[in-house]
Amino acid sequence: MNWDCEQIEERLSDYLDGALPPKEAAGYKAHADGCARCTQLVASVRGLVGALRAMEPVAPPLRLVPTILDKTIGPRTEPFGWRAWFGWTRILWQPRFAFGALTILITGAVLSQALGIEWRTPTVADLNPVHIYRAADQGIHRIYARGAKFFGDLRVVYEIESRLNPAPDQEPDQQKPAPAPPSGPGRTEGPTSGPNNLNRAETSTKYVTRFACIVLTAPGRRMP
């Protein structure tokens, strides 16, 4: 059989798929190799088929299967895919959990500050129970000392103020104010010293003055 260019084109796929009988294939090849146009055609179609078959399948969108199932058998209760792994995190989006988490954070911050843990430069020593105990002990003493100091200051202010504005129904010689107690931890329990009858004639103005004195003096006397 003598092949012409038209026949070469018509039987090209048969030739490439190996569907031609050997005898015909030999004749086909003889023509294809000898004709520049056909050589080019066979080469380009062979390259094309190879490229088509090497094409990677495209990944369908992840939502496709769930959507199809939803539209056919209806929405399913059982989670699948990434929802199965991360579905539980949905409960964390409730406001109460967010509020709870915030509270825990704040508590943690306050506690860590009280325990002397420096978060900016954390060290292993911070987690040492001895260190935590010391820091806590120190913190408690400091708070106690501040309270004691504040109370002591309060008394000093009382005394000064009562001397400056003595009660009208009292004799000046009857006033025997106790000396200002030395401030410091453990020295302020009980109303052992100081007059206990100074506040009989207090007016609202005095209360205001007193409060202002306390507020003004207290911050300046903080413990180091």
Add this chain to the structure above:
Amino acid sequence: MEANTAAGHEADDQLEPEAQLVEQCLRGNGAAWEELVRLHTRRIFNLCYRFTSHRQEAEDLSQEVFLRVYRTLGSYRSTYGAFGTWVTSVTRNLLIDHYRRTRRDRLTDSMEDVMAKVEDKESSTRRPDHSAAVAELGGHLQKALAKLSPDLREAVILRDLEGLDYNEIQRVLEVPEGTVKSRINRGRIELARILDQMGVRPN
């Protein structure tokens, strides 16, 4: 495309278990249906994507295919052939309907550009070891496919991308074997010419 090529040859082996799944579906077994959907979604989506060159259209069409398959599952008989071939046939009919429906408002050029970008992006992200040239070739091939007439396009896709044999294609397209062969041959030659005009030479 090894998986697709293998799919054609293993059609006979798969016939039995898939026919059983269909039976279970018809008895109301949701898990069997889910299994069938998972088995065929990727292939059907690819078929739609290669034909339409458009991801969103391919997604919508894939959903439509499975909706129709679900509704007409009772009409499938294993004597017809593999379940996969039947689904392919449903897909092909929907693709042709879609093609006719959208023929007027199709803007081929803009569609191709979008598609080529998607194709390039996908190929390069999926196979980082693959050279950019291969990803580019994939984009060119898809562009060329979009320029092919739908008759030739579907024949080439079914043969060279889906790896179906002539018998299966004949069953899907419902045309004589001679027509199938002729369309595949013409489709390949036409595609090679389009690529040549684009200055692309796959070797």
